[in-house]
Amino acid sequence: MKVRIHVSLKPGVLDPQGRAVHHALEGMGFAGIADVRVGRLIELNVADDTSDEALDGMCRRLLANMVIENYRIEKPAALAGATG
Amino acid sequence: MRLAVITFPGSNCDRDLAVALEKVSGTPPIRVWHGDADLPDRLDLVALPGGFSYGDYLRSGAMAANSPIMRGVKAAAERGVPVLGVCNGFQVLTEAGLLPGALMRNAGQTFICRTVPLKVENSQSLFTAGYATGQVIRIPVAHHDGNYFADEATLDRLEGEGRVAFRYEQTCNGSRRDIAGILNEAGNVLGMMPHPERAIEADHGGTDGRALFESALRGLVGV
Numbered sequence: 001m002k003v004r005i006h007v008s009l010k011p012g013v014l015d016p017q018g019r020a021v022h023h024a025l026e027g028m029g030f031a032g033i034a035d036v037r038v039g040r041l042i043e044l045n046v047a048d049d050t051s052d053e054a055l056d057g058m059c060r061r062l063l064a065n066m067v068i069e070n071y072r073i074e075k076p077a078a079l080a081g082a083t084g
Numbered sequence: 085m086r087l088a089v090i091t092f093p094g095s096n097c098d099r100d101l102a103v104a105l106e107k108v109s110g111t112p113p114i115r116v117w118h119g120d121a122d123l124p125d126r127l128d129l130v131a132l133p134g135g136f137s138y139g140d141y142l143r144s145g146a147m148a149a150n151s152p153i154m155r156g157v158k159a160a161a162e163r164g165v166p167v168l169g170v171c172n173g174f175q176v177l178t179e180a181g182l183l184p185g186a187l188m189r190n191a192g193q194t195f196i197c198r199t200v201p202l203k204v205e206n207s208q209s210l211f212t213a214g215y216a217t218g219q220v221i222r223i224p225v226a227h228h229d230g231n232y233f234a235d236e237a238t239l240d241r242l243e244g245e246g247r248v249a250f251r252y253e254q255t256c257n258g259s260r261r262d263i264a265g266i267l268n269e270a271g272n273v274l275g276m277m278p279h280p281e282r283a284i285e286a287d288h289g290g291t292d293g294r295a296l297f298e299s300a301l302r303g304l305v306g307v
Contacts, residue, residue: 013233016191016258062150065143065179067186068233 001048003055004074007064008039085304087113087129090157092148092176097134097281101170104281105131108297116153123156128304129166130157132173134226134279144187144229145175154180166210166300167273171227174265174275183268183275184242185234190227191258197226199290201253202264202278206246209267211274214299220253221292223278225264230277232259232266242266250276 009015015037022036042063046055055073064071087105091098098115106112113131114124123130137148148154154176161167161182169177177183190196199222204215215221234242239260242248250265257277265276280293 013188014191014258016189016193016231020193062142062146065146065186067178067184067235068188 001046001050001076003044003046003050003076005042005044005055005059005063006039006072006074007042007059007069008071009037009068010070013068085109085111085301086124086127087111087131088116088124088127089113089131089133090116090118090153091133092118092135092137092151092172094137094139095133095135095172097170097172097279100279100281101131101133104284104293104297105129107284108294109301118148118151118153120153121156123153123160127160127165129168129300130160132157132167132169132176134171134173137172137176140229143175143179145172145177145179148172148176149179149181158182161268161273164270164272166304168211168300169273169275170279170281171225171230171277174277175229177273177275182273183266184238185232185260185266187229187277188231188233188258189229190231195226195228196230196257197224199224199283200256200278202250203253205248205251206267208246209249209271209274210303211267211296211300212249213303214295221295222283222290223280223293224282225256225278227257227277230257230259232263232277234260239263245269247271249274250278 017038018036059071089098089102102113175187178186201220202223204219207215207217247267248263249267252262252264267274280296283290283293
């Protein structure tokens with residue numbers, strides 16, 4: 001099954017990359033942008049019986065740095081719904 | 085004296101670090117590959133060099149922190165063996181959980197490569213005993229991800245316990261409280277973004293880094 005891991009900076013952690021992108025968008029003339037945060041999307045193709053616990057372990061031990069980042073696991077049901 | 089320098093794929097300051105350790109100790113360090121299952125036994129010091137391990141993929145130091153050799157490095161650190169992480173080595177130590185916090189992209193987004201003044205905040209540790217508290221030394225930095233982050237409680241604890249080893253004299257990369265280097269709770273693990281191994285002889289343009297290696301080695305032989 002395909003699983004998507006969304007990794008984002010925790011609220012309150014300054015995002016220099018997001019700030020630079022925000023600045024660039026405003027420089028291009030796009031108005032009304034309150035904030036920009038840049039994250040990371042990781043797609044895994046894993047065995048169907050992969051447990052939530054195992055996925056959590058992957059996120060906590062490598063894919064996200066829990067000091068500065070949060071993660072969200074998107075499972076197949078949600079993905080199937082998204083792709084119709 | 086048994087010293088070790090770890091090399092990860094993408095390390096590029098491992099030789100510099102080995103040369104610095106050899107110049108000061110008179111003994112060439114054992115070069116250890118990241119894929120080795122164990123560290124050599126009876127080590128007196130382990131050093132993790134700068135560079136771009138695994139191309140900084142995912143996060144700087146994240147992959148290297150899970151290398152086979154890091155189990156041995158963690159065990160050695162817990163036994164009290166001195167561990168020094170410079171630049172990417174510091175990033176690896178935070179990712180491995182041997183030091184608190186994280187090193188993020190520099191606030192200004194740019195790679196910073198220049199010699200900076202550092203204030204020695206703690207001169208009581210094995211690595212910093214060759215300096216005086218409050219002394220300002222000049223050491224080169226060369227990094228893209230040196231912006232030290234930890235939550236306020238962790239920062240307060242680091243300051244309260246005297247675990248901030250070095251601080252940038254002038255704001256450098258956006259680091260919280262201008263922190264350039266920190267110690268673990270026991271004081272045997274030091275991580276720092278600046279490169280002391282690049283300031284050990286006059287030809288380097290400065291020798292302020294030499295005292296760090298000298299004091300560590302003096303401490304090891306118990307003089």
